[in-house]
Amino acid sequence: MELVQVRNLKTYFPVRIGIIDALKRKKLFVRAVDGVSFSIKRGEVFGLIGESGCGKTTLSRSVLRLIEPTEGEVIFNGINILKLNDEEMRKIRKSMQIIFQDPYSSLNPKMKIGEIIAHPLIIHGMDKKEAKEQVLQMLGKVGLTPEKEFYERYPHQLSGGQRQRVAIARAMVLNPEFVVADEAVSMIDVSMRASIIELLEEFRRMYNLSMLFVTHDIAIARLITNRTAVMYLGKIVELSETKTLIDNPLHPYSRALINAAPTISRKKDFKVKIKGEVPNAINPPEGCRLSNRCPFASEICKKEEPELVEVEKGHFVACHMT
Amino acid sequence: MLEVEDLTVYYYTSKGVVRAVEGVSFSISKREWITFVGESGSGKSTVAQAVIRLVPYPGKIQGGKILFNGKNILELNKKEMRKLRGREISMVFQDPMTSLDPLRKIGDQVVEAMTEHGVDEEEAKKRAIKLLKRVNIPEDRIDYYPHQLSGGQRQRVAIAIAAALEPSLIIADEPTTALDVIVQESIMELLQELKNSGTSIMFVTHDISLAFERSDRIAVMYAGKVCELGRSEELVSNPIHPYLKALLDSVPDVHSDKKVKAIPGNPPDLRNPPSGCRFHPRCPFASEICKKEEPELVELEKGHFVACHEVV
Numbered sequence: 001m002e003l004v005q006v007r008n009l010k011t012y013f014p015v016r017i018g019i020i021d022a023l024k025r026k027k028l029f030v031r032a033v034d035g036v037s038f039s040i041k042r043g044e045v046f047g048l049i050g051e052s053g054c055g056k057t058t059l060s061r062s063v064l065r066l067i068e069p070t071e072g073e074v075i076f077n078g079i080n081i082l083k084l085n086d087e088e089m090r091k092i093r094k095s096m097q098i099i100f101q102d103p104y105s106s107l108n109p110k111m112k113i114g115e116i117i118a119h120p121l122i123i124h125g126m127d128k129k130e131a132k133e134q135v136l137q138m139l140g141k142v143g144l145t146p147e148k149e150f151y152e153r154y155p156h157q158l159s160g161g162q163r164q165r166v167a168i169a170r171a172m173v174l175n176p177e178f179v180v181a182d183e184a185v186s187m188i189d190v191s192m193r194a195s196i197i198e199l200l201e202e203f204r205r206m207y208n209l210s211m212l213f214v215t216h217d218i219a220i221a222r223l224i225t226n227r228t229a230v231m232y233l234g235k236i237v238e239l240s241e242t243k244t245l246i247d248n249p250l251h252p253y254s255r256a257l258i259n260a261a262p263t264i265s266r267k268k269d270f271k272v273k274i275k276g277e278v279p280n281a282i283n284p285p286e287g288c289r290l291s292n293r294c295p296f297a298s299e300i301c302k303k304e305e306p307e308l309v310e311v312e313k314g315h316f317v318a319c320h321m322t
Numbered sequence: 323m324l325e326v327e328d329l330t331v332y333y334y335t336s337k338g339v340v341r342a343v344e345g346v347s348f349s350i351s352k353r354e355w356i357t358f359v360g361e362s363g364s365g366k367s368t369v370a371q372a373v374i375r376l377v378p379y380p381g382k383i384q385g386g387k388i389l390f391n392g393k394n395i396l397e398l399n400k401k402e403m404r405k406l407r408g409r410e411i412s413m414v415f416q417d418p419m420t421s422l423d424p425l426r427k428i429g430d431q432v433v434e435a436m437t438e439h440g441v442d443e444e445e446a447k448k449r450a451i452k453l454l455k456r457v458n459i460p461e462d463r464i465d466y467y468p469h470q471l472s473g474g475q476r477q478r479v480a481i482a483i484a485a486a487l488e489p490s491l492i493i494a495d496e497p498t499t500a501l502d503v504i505v506q507e508s509i510m511e512l513l514q515e516l517k518n519s520g521t522s523i524m525f526v527t528h529d530i531s532l533a534f535e536r537s538d539r540i541a542v543m544y545a546g547k548v549c550e551l552g553r554s555e556e557l558v559s560n561p562i563h564p565y566l567k568a569l570l571d572s573v574p575d576v577h578s579d580k581k582v583k584a585i586p587g588n589p590p591d592l593r594n595p596p597s598g599c600r601f602h603p604r605c606p607f608a609s610e611i612c613k614k615e616e617p618e619l620v621e622l623e624k625g626h627f628v629a630c631h632e633v634v
Contacts, residue, residue, distance in 0.1 A: 051503070052502055159588060189362055190528055190529070190569070190572060190573055191569060192584055193573075193582075194574070194582040194584040195584035197574075198584070216502060216503070219531075219573070220574055223574040257503060257504060258576065261503050263531050263535075263575055263578075264534045264570075264575060265575045265577045
């Protein structure tokens, strides 16, 4: 039962160029997301991990059409939402929501907490009294009690963790089927993260919610996601069940990424390493995009782009060498 | 080499006096890596800044001693202090853009770190090339400006500057917080190399796993105080203070299926810290004495210090 299917999605951003290039009709693009396919089942939490600039945030926004993709399909409940007009899109947005990373900038400081959470309900046509009723209930569900007091407060009176609870309440109040959480716990103090994750997990269980969980923290991905995709320079390089991915990563990039994550539960192998830093997405390397940094790269890697292939059941890797 | 006794730092804000660090004592030996771990507001960065006397306004070092090779640096005048910074103790900050001059080439900035302290220009230039090479910045980038480098490269330049005069202590305040894990690893390795060549490292982080991997000892801070201090393997495998136990239970680990538990409650407002043990309002084991008396940091086993009434 797939709720969301992403097929060969591409999101390119035009780069500003000089007049000479413009006259030559040369066009340059940042290929932020470059041909990505995956699907998310009902009730599944799908993780997206990778370093800054790998395209994970652009991809998550593109799936919701908060950024307009250049090419490809996003099929939600059987409908390709990239073909919908504004009116149809607005209706379907009720079922797809987002929680942003920064609970300081994503809440309007001039609105009361209650108004912030009621806002989406009112936009979608509910009358104010009924909305207030629902908001109070939702405040209870996200643990902001006493509800009536929190309803009247302003964002600056809340801690970071409490603000993120407000953001979750706002996303959940429309009873969506699909939620994107973009680094939803990264800005919260370590000791509070666990409780926010727990809250998301509770919503998932209660409403059979599907989630796209974007994070740079693999330990957090292990905690909440069922399956995870690793992104590098606009492409998925590996996709599998999260536990399999962490215990047995096959792509050299995933191996380096997972090995670099600090851990207290075992002695680390400091040897698995990738050289240098992520290159520019305007002009990615030919062939495999990791070929210029990969310790295992051979001739074919510099020429041909590897496809994402299923090497074990449900474990996909894009690497010529595995 | 460095001994800190009873360090106390307050911030005199318009909304009241914040008792950010109170009665913190520790020492660092030659070629030792010590890490201060804590959440935001625990005072870990303030301790680091105090050791090099760079506590920002409206902060003030209220009391205590900072003995560097036997000399109390809190008694040095500005000129003596300037001589010490960079040459004996240097610092790497979280955001390299705040410590690098955006208008000057990185090579010149490394050179200046040496000529400021009396190294002649020719010699400094030669050494700058070597230093940048050592931190993996290719020679052809020496004329680059900071904005032309990535975040990781900038941090490496900042480390080259900090290491230029081979100081005995480098203080690194969350130097990898803004960086991705693979880049973080390369920065940690660079610090490790500096340590191996004889420099002591005082590292500050909120990430206990990161602390565990490289440090010899860890000091855990909570609400302006050190609550536990000891060898890093010892602290992680045998935590004693209820706060450290709760902290370890609250962080997920990439290679473990353990369930995580948040610590109930919030850290206290340090304008008005709780009486007695500062952790008692959140502590499941707190008894009467914890509300009244402040626990001392006591050596429970050799080299393992804990400040808790319930375990001593």
